[in-house]
Amino acid sequence: MICIALLTGCTLEQKKEALDVKKVSYLVLWGDRPEVELYIITSDRKVIQYNIRPEEDKTYDYLAGELPSEDNYEVTEYEMTEASWNSLVNTLTEVDFMNLLDEFQPDATDDSSTYYIRVETSDDVHQSGGYNAGGHMDPESRRFSNARQAVDRALNRNVY
Numbered sequence: 001m002i003c004i005a006l007l008t009g010c011t012l013e014q015k016k017e018a019l020d021v022k023k024v025s026y027l028v029l030w031g032d033r034p035e036v037e038l039y040i041i042t043s044d045r046k047v048i049q050y051n052i053r054p055e056e057d058k059t060y061d062y063l064a065g066e067l068p069s070e071d072n073y074e075v076t077e078y079e080m081t082e083a084s085w086n087s088l089v090n091t092l093t094e095v096d097f098m099n100l101l102d103e104f105q106p107d108a109t110d111d112s113s114t115y116y117i118r119v120e121t122s123d124d125v126h127q128s129g130g131y132n133a134g135g136h137m138d139p140e141s142r143r144f145s146n147a148r149q150a151v152d153r154a155l156n157r158n159v160y
Helices: 002-011 082-094 139-154
Strands: 021-029 036-042 046-052 073-079 114-121 125-131
Touching: 021 082, 021 139, 036 139, 082 139, 114 139, 125 139
Parallel strands: none
Antiparallel strands: 021 036, 021 114, 036 046, 046 073, 114 125
């Protein structure tokens, strides 16, 4: 009996405790056009979308809330469904987002956009991403890609 318990304990995947997500920020810096998209999603399922035309001579920490002057962006607000929010939180939990690589390093052959996701929970804040983040086949990239696809689906961006 003990052997069976040990064997099944080793073979069954432990279900992770769901992250207590308070806020998700998603940043897309398009590689082929001068445009930035920033989405702020809060646990009450409210979404604020910023379409930003960046100023050439300035850089901003968009994920920290820094934005150019109001005439350089448009804001759209809406609410996502509870099912979309739950699916997003489930995926962030499954990919163990809070332990993902902080910054993905591009290789010389990449020609892509830059993606960042920042997740704030009741206990912690973690940000992951970079140029072509999630664009490779290694396990860390696949985890980020899964998280990014979940955000895109929750936002109905229809990217994939």
